[in-house]
Amino acid sequence: MRNFISAADAQDIDGLVQKALSYKADPFKDRSLGAGKRIGCLFLNPSMRTRLSTQIAAQNLGMEAIVFNVGSEGWALEFEEEAIMSGNTVEHVKDAAPIFGKYFDILAIRTFPSLKNKEDDYSELYIKQFIKYAGIPVVSLESATLHPLQSLTDIITISENEQKKAGTKKPKIVLTWAPHVKALPQCVANSFSQWVNQWGKADFVITHPEDYELSEEFTAGATITHNQDEALKDADYVYVKNWSTFKDYGKVYESDPKWMLTNDKLKLTNNAKVMHCLPVRRNVELSDEILDGPNSLVTQEASNRVWAAQTVLSEILSGK
Amino acid sequence: MRNFISAADAQDIDGLVQKALSYKADPFKDRSLGAGKRIGCLFLNPSMRTRLSTQIAAQNLGMEAIVFNVGSEGWALEFEEEAIMSGNTVEHVKDAAPIFGKYFDILAIRTFPSLKNKEDDYSELYIKQFIKYAGIPVVSLESATLHPLQSLTDIITISENEQKKAGTKKPKIVLTWAPHVKALPQCVANSFSQWVNQWGKADFVITHPEDYELSEEFTAGATITHNQDEALKDADYVYVKNWSTFKDYGKVYESDPKWMLTNDKLKLTNNAKVMHCLPVRRNVELSDEILDGPNSLVTQEASNRVWAAQTVLSEILSGK
Amino acid sequence: MRNFISAADAQDIDGLVQKALSYKADPFKDRSLGAGKRIGCLFLNPSMRTRLSTQIAAQNLGMEAIVFNVGSEGWALEFEEEAIMSGNTVEHVKDAAPIFGKYFDILAIRTFPSLKNKEDDYSELYIKQFIKYAGIPVVSLESATLHPLQSLTDIITISENEQKKAGTKKPKIVLTWAPHVKALPQCVANSFSQWVNQWGKADFVITHPEDYELSEEFTAGATITHNQDEALKDADYVYVKNWSTFKDYGKVYESDPKWMLTNDKLKLTNNAKVMHCLPVRRNVELSDEILDGPNSLVTQEASNRVWAAQTVLSEILSGK
Numbered sequence: 001m002r003n004f005i006s007a008a009d010a011q012d013i014d015g016l017v018q019k020a021l022s023y024k025a026d027p028f029k030d031r032s033l034g035a036g037k038r039i040g041c042l043f044l045n046p047s048m049r050t051r052l053s054t055q056i057a058a059q060n061l062g063m064e065a066i067v068f069n070v071g072s073e074g075w076a077l078e079f080e081e082e083a084i085m086s087g088n089t090v091e092h093v094k095d096a097a098p099i100f101g102k103y104f105d106i107l108a109i110r111t112f113p114s115l116k117n118k119e120d121d122y123s124e125l126y127i128k129q130f131i132k133y134a135g136i137p138v139v140s141l142e143s144a145t146l147h148p149l150q151s152l153t154d155i156i157t158i159s160e161n162e163q164k165k166a167g168t169k170k171p172k173i174v175l176t177w178a179p180h181v182k183a184l185p186q187c188v189a190n191s192f193s194q195w196v197n198q199w200g201k202a203d204f205v206i207t208h209p210e211d212y213e214l215s216e217e218f219t220a221g222a223t224i225t226h227n228q229d230e231a232l233k234d235a236d237y238v239y240v241k242n243w244s245t246f247k248d249y250g251k252v253y254e255s256d257p258k259w260m261l262t263n264d265k266l267k268l269t270n271n272a273k274v275m276h277c278l279p280v281r282r283n284v285e286l287s288d289e290i291l292d293g294p295n296s297l298v299t300q301e302a303s304n305r306v307w308a309a310q311t312v313l314s315e316i317l318s319g320k
Numbered sequence: 321m322r323n324f325i326s327a328a329d330a331q332d333i334d335g336l337v338q339k340a341l342s343y344k345a346d347p348f349k350d351r352s353l354g355a356g357k358r359i360g361c362l363f364l365n366p367s368m369r370t371r372l373s374t375q376i377a378a379q380n381l382g383m384e385a386i387v388f389n390v391g392s393e394g395w396a397l398e399f400e401e402e403a404i405m406s407g408n409t410v411e412h413v414k415d416a417a418p419i420f421g422k423y424f425d426i427l428a429i430r431t432f433p434s435l436k437n438k439e440d441d442y443s444e445l446y447i448k449q450f451i452k453y454a455g456i457p458v459v460s461l462e463s464a465t466l467h468p469l470q471s472l473t474d475i476i477t478i479s480e481n482e483q484k485k486a487g488t489k490k491p492k493i494v495l496t497w498a499p500h501v502k503a504l505p506q507c508v509a510n511s512f513s514q515w516v517n518q519w520g521k522a523d524f525v526i527t528h529p530e531d532y533e534l535s536e537e538f539t540a541g542a543t544i545t546h547n548q549d550e551a552l553k554d555a556d557y558v559y560v561k562n563w564s565t566f567k568d569y570g571k572v573y574e575s576d577p578k579w580m581l582t583n584d585k586l587k588l589t590n591n592a593k594v595m596h597c598l599p600v601r602r603n604v605e606l607s608d609e610i611l612d613g614p615n616s617l618v619t620q621e622a623s624n625r626v627w628a629a630q631t632v633l634s635e636i637l638s639g640k
Numbered sequence: 641m642r643n644f645i646s647a648a649d650a651q652d653i654d655g656l657v658q659k660a661l662s663y664k665a666d667p668f669k670d671r672s673l674g675a676g677k678r679i680g681c682l683f684l685n686p687s688m689r690t691r692l693s694t695q696i697a698a699q700n701l702g703m704e705a706i707v708f709n710v711g712s713e714g715w716a717l718e719f720e721e722e723a724i725m726s727g728n729t730v731e732h733v734k735d736a737a738p739i740f741g742k743y744f745d746i747l748a749i750r751t752f753p754s755l756k757n758k759e760d761d762y763s764e765l766y767i768k769q770f771i772k773y774a775g776i777p778v779v780s781l782e783s784a785t786l787h788p789l790q791s792l793t794d795i796i797t798i799s800e801n802e803q804k805k806a807g808t809k810k811p812k813i814v815l816t817w818a819p820h821v822k823a824l825p826q827c828v829a830n831s832f833s834q835w836v837n838q839w840g841k842a843d844f845v846i847t848h849p850e851d852y853e854l855s856e857e858f859t860a861g862a863t864i865t866h867n868q869d870e871a872l873k874d875a876d877y878v879y880v881k882n883w884s885t886f887k888d889y890g891k892v893y894e895s896d897p898k899w900m901l902t903n904d905k906l907k908l909t910n911n912a913k914v915m916h917c918l919p920v921r922r923n924v925e926l927s928d929e930i931l932d933g934p935n936s937l938v939t940q941e942a943s944n945r946v947w948a949a950q951t952v953l954s955e956i957l958s959g960k
Contacts, residue, residue: 028356036668038696048416052386052423056358059384064699066692084923086821091919095931095938096688099918102943103692181406278419279411283404291415298415303422348676368736372706372743376678379704501726598739599731603724611735618735623742 001315003131005124005140006148007191007198014199016152017159019314020307027060027310033317034063040104041067041141044077044126045112049278049302050141050149054108057309061317066104079129093126097133106137106316113144113185115250121145122215137316145215147187150277151195153308157301158202158237161273170203171236172270176228177208178285179255180242188277189243190218197221207231209254214246228259235269240276240286262287266295273297321635323451325444325460326468327511327518334519336472337479339634340627347380347630353637354383360424361387361461364397364446365432369598369622370461370469374428377629381637386424399449413446417453426636427454430461433505435570441465442535457636465535467507470597471515473628477621478522478557481593490523491556492590496548497528498605499575500562508597509563510538517541527551529574534566548579555589560596560606582607586615593617641955643771645764645780646788647834654839656792657799659954660947667700667950673957674703680744681707681781684717684766685752689918689942690781690789694748697949701957706744719769733766737773746777746956753784753825755890761785762855777956785855787827790917791835793948797941798842798877801913810843811876812910816868817848818925819895820882828917829883830858837861847871849894854886868899875909880916880926902927906935913937 003009010016023029039058041051051067058065070077077096078089085092100107109130113121121144131138140148162171175192189206193214196204204222206214213224225231232238240261245251260283266272274295280286290296323329330336343349359378361371371387378385390397397416398409405412420427429450433441441464451458460468482491493516495509509526513534516524524542526534533544545551552558560581565571580603586592594615600606610616643649650656663669679698681691691707698705710717717736718729725732740747751766761784771778780788802811815832829846833854836844844862846854853864865871872878880901885891900923906912915937920926930936 038699040692048388048411049419052360052388055386056423059358066695068688068692078922082923082928085921086924090921091688092922095918095920095922098939099689099942102939103696103946278415280415281405281410282398282412282415283402284406288402299418299422302419306423368708368731369739372680372708375706376743379678598735600735601725601730602718602732602735603722604726608722619738619742622739626743 001312001320003138004148004312004316005127005131005138005143006146007151007194009148010152010198013155013195016311016315017156020152020156020304020311021160023060023310024304024307030314031060031062033314034058034061037105037317038064038066038103039106039108039313040100041065041108042100043067043069043110043141045110045142047110047141049305050110053305054141054309056306057313060306060310061313063313079125093129094133097130098135101135104136106139106313107134108139108141110141111143113187115183115185115244118246118249139312139316142187144185145187146191146194147277148191148195149305149308149312150188151191152312153301153304154192154239154275155195155199156304156308157275157297160300161297170201172234173202173204173237173239174231174235175206175239175241176231176261177212177259178240178242178261179257179259180281180285183244183250183252184242186214186243186246189214189241192239192241193222194218205231209256209259211247211253212243212245214243229265229268232265232268232272235272238269238272238274240274242285260285260287261290263289263293266290271295275301278302321632321640323458324468324632324636325447325451325458325463326466327471327514329468330472330518333475333515336631336635337476340472340476340624340631341480343380343630344624344627350634351380351382353634354378354381357425357637358384358386358423359426359428359633360420361385361428362420363387363389363430363461365430365462367430367461369625370430373625374461374629376626377633380626380630381633383633399445413449414453417450418455421455424456426457426459426633428459428461431463433464433507435503435505435564438566438569459632459636462507464505465507466511466514467597468511468515469625469628469632470508471511472632473621473624474512474559474595475515475519476624476628477595477617480620481617490521492554493522493524493557493559494551494555495526495559495561496551496581497532497579498560498562498581499577499579500601500605503564503570503572504562506534506563506566509534509561512559512561513542514538525551529576529579531565531567531573532563534563549585549588552585552588552592555592558589558592558594560594562605580605580607581610583609583613586610591615595621598622641952641960643778644788644952644956645767645771645778645783646786647791647838649788650792650838653795653835656951656955657796660792660796660944660951661800663700663950664944664947670954671700671702673954674698674701677745677957678704678706678743679746679748679953680740681705681748682740683707683709683750683781685750685782687750687781689945690750693945694781694949696946697953700946700950701953703953719765733769734773737770738775741775744776746779746953747774748779748781750781751783753827755823755825755884758886758889779952779956782827784825785827786831786834787917788831788835789945789948789952790828791831792952793941793944794832794879794915795835795839796944796948797915797937800940801937810841812874813842813844813877813879814871814875815846815879815881816871816901817852817899818880818882818901819897819899820921820925823884823890823892824882826854826883826886829854829881832879832881833862834858845871845875849896849899851885851887851893852883854883869905869908872905872908872912875912878909878912878914880914882925900925900927901930903929903933906930911935915941918942
């Protein structure tokens with residue numbers, strides 16, 4: 001693996017899952033793999049789970065991890081080619097990235113979307129410029145449109161739960177939109193769709209209010225419906241997530257609480273496990289009763305973030 | 321030791337003191353104790369001494385320490401049960417704490433009081449919620465009402481100085497209120513009172529202006545007087561600290577400079593050593609002449625913070 | 641080496657250069673030198689390259705590096721003697737520095753100039769107070785008027801390039817002022833001048849617009865001219881940097897784009913290598929064509945920051 005910015009970088013998802021579970025069973029088994037290696041974790045947007053899990057994953061592999069919060073610790077970066085930098089940006093990615101490439105063996109970056117200009121966000125200019133100019137492997141810690149470490153984590157978590165079951169029935173996975181108080185990126189939903197589709201081991205349904213269609217680039221292959229109840233029927237996993245509109249970009253059209261998952265709605269499912277990437281707005285996105293109940297996988301998911309990150313770093317370090 | 325949030329968690333204060341002094345003599349003697357273990361240091365309020373000393377203490381024990389500044393790096397946490405999170409808080413402690421419990425072996429947290437609602441602050445909701453939901457040992461790096469690592473440090477420092485003396489006379493320790501320009505928590509004063517009382521090896525006097533009574537929960541057992549001169553008489557240690565009012569909560573009634581300790585006042589004492597937890601407002605709380613003079617223990621105290629933290633982490637790691 | 645705050649702390653610049661290049665060839669060769677040692681990196685002003693390179697340098701030597709961003713993580717320090725601290729500063733350097741001296745083996749500090757009061761800035765009060773009160777070696781990560789780690793890096797970079805050449809002709813080095821959008825410190829220009837003069841192995845020319853004279857304390861020995869074209873003639877190295885005025889302190893008199901280095905101007909030189917400490921405002925200070933062209937040394941310079949820092953820490957650790 002050279003870079004890790006989308007499902008396209010994962011040639012064998014099940015292989016990654018197995019590796020992740022082997023790290024979960026024995027976190028320090030590859031402690032020498034990263035000895036003398038250094039990862040730079042660059043945050044253009046704040047992070048808690050991603051930051052901590054990546055740092056821990058690197059340490060488990062014997063790497064030194066250095067966190068740098070751009071903005072609070074650093075300065076505004078310029079990403080446009082040929083910019084005349086007489087404004088607020090103080091350093092061009094063309095100058096900064098090669099230096100990260102000299103200081104580190106792997107560069108992990110969190111960027112973010114504007115939610116104002118769809119073309120800009122979906123061009124993934126920021127992370128692509130880092131890849132272009134850093135000269136070392138780049139790992140996405142969430143970009144403008146995707147969040148691959150989260151999605152690998154999600155597949156790991158589903159696989160873990162599937163392994164407990166007898167039989168070989170394909171699970172039904174439902175990605176459902178949920179209400180929120182502000183406009184959020186489509187990253188997690190895009191990325192989950194992309195990974196579940198590429199994984200190909202589930203019946204995959206996406207449900208959301210009208211006008212909340214995601215990009216077909218990621219959803220193609222899934223069944224899409226505006227009828228949440230129908231979607232939930234016999235589901236084995238319900239993945240809950242808010243996102244803002246894609247077509248008329250970055251808007252919030254809908255906040256109807258009826259889209260919030262509750263225990264009543266869960267009765268429609270096959271006693272489905274409930275997933276969310278966190279952070280979650282309790283009693284807005286997801287009810288207390290579900291989050292505090294036996295069907296919630298959210299803590300398991302978040303703790304699996306370490307093993308997903310460790311797997312990706314391990315693949316890159318071993319040049320696989 | 322399971323958690324460390326108050327003197328009640330210390331069964332044998334003198335035993336802790338001896339352990340701390342043994343670490344001071346040989347910082348790396350238990351370097352293997354924390355190998356492969358990880359401490360998360362979570363700051364909901366900024367910190368310098370506490371952050372650095374805890375990080376160093378963990379490293380001395382071979383642990384990996386990860387610092388996370390909530391607020392500047394993260395997001396606003398919700399602590400109320402059943403909250404409908406449509407406001408400013410973005411993640412509930414019920415969701416965040418279990419994840420810290422998966423990522424770390426020990427969780428160290430600094431919370432803070434509102435100084436507006438006494439019942440809320442004295443319920444210690446924040447740190448108790450972390451203990452309830454993290455599932456791993458929790459160490460207070462200062463909470464709304466107490467600062468036990470500081471107080472353990474203070475007892476260590478007093479013990480070190482007592483060991484230099486011949487004879488077995490109980491020392492007289494005076495906690496004196498000092499002026500300040502803003503309303504400060506009662507934490508350090510509460511905690512110092514609690515620890516000195518539980519330690520039981522000193523004559524303990526507290527002096528402050530009228531209406532600055534601390535909670536009897538912590539002070540019971542000490543002699544309390546509004547006459548600073550009388551309190552200082554024959555003192556062996558004078559602990560200087562400002563706090564805001566407790567009864568009529570969080571107010572500043574008094575800023576009379578006559579409460580500031582000076583060399584003249586020190587003449588009333590038994591050539592007392594002067595203590596302060598730092599940071600100190602020079603020439604407001606304490607005069608230059610004392611801080612720069614031979615009676616000041618403030619640097620010794622601050623440097624002992626490392627050994628107090630190392631002792632507590634060691635006790636937790638070894639399950640004592 | 642006890643402290644490292646100016647060229648005066650470097651007794652043998654060529655010796656430092658050779659040591660740096662030996663670390664570049666074998667970064668971990670002195671990994672045991674810093675074992676059990678700790679460096680505190682204290683930033684009163686933000687930093688990217690300096691922060692990362694110092695942290696990496698320390699790790700390469702086996703030291704533990706702890707970064708503390710004063711301001712975002714800490715609080716405002718007081719530097720004036722006898723201050724009555726009833727204002728915004730919450731801790732005096734007299735109280736903070738000795739504690740850093742207890743927590744760390746080496747203290748590295750970035751301070752900054754006001755650009756308002758020349759006497760204050762050039763007195764270097766901040767870093768001198770840290771040296772006075774910390775009691776351990778102090779390394780400047782840039783101070784109010786100097787940036788010695790940058791300058792050592794620059795000499796290393798020039799030496800590397802000189803070693804590739806046949807012959808023994810002294811190189812011609814030109815420091816040229818460049819336009820910028822805001823008032824910047826004189827640190828880098830002062831420091832580069834001080835180091836090149838002390839090194840003594842180059843013909844050194846400084847060029848800038850009228851009224852941009854630097855302090856003679858640092859420039860004495862160099863040829864100074866307001867004619868950039870004349871200065872550039874036959875240059876082997878052109879060091880590009882903006883600074884604000886020194887005499888009428890901290891002003892921006894000039895922003896004429898004709899002072900920006902371009903390929904056309906480079907034709908006047910001996911195919912000169914172009915240097916800049918970064919961050920650089922593209923197409924304001926330096927043109928894209930130069931930064932992206934074969935003559936630019938800026939990435940090499942920035943990557944050499946690690947070896948400069950490692951050399952200085954190594955000298956201090958080994959007490960040379």
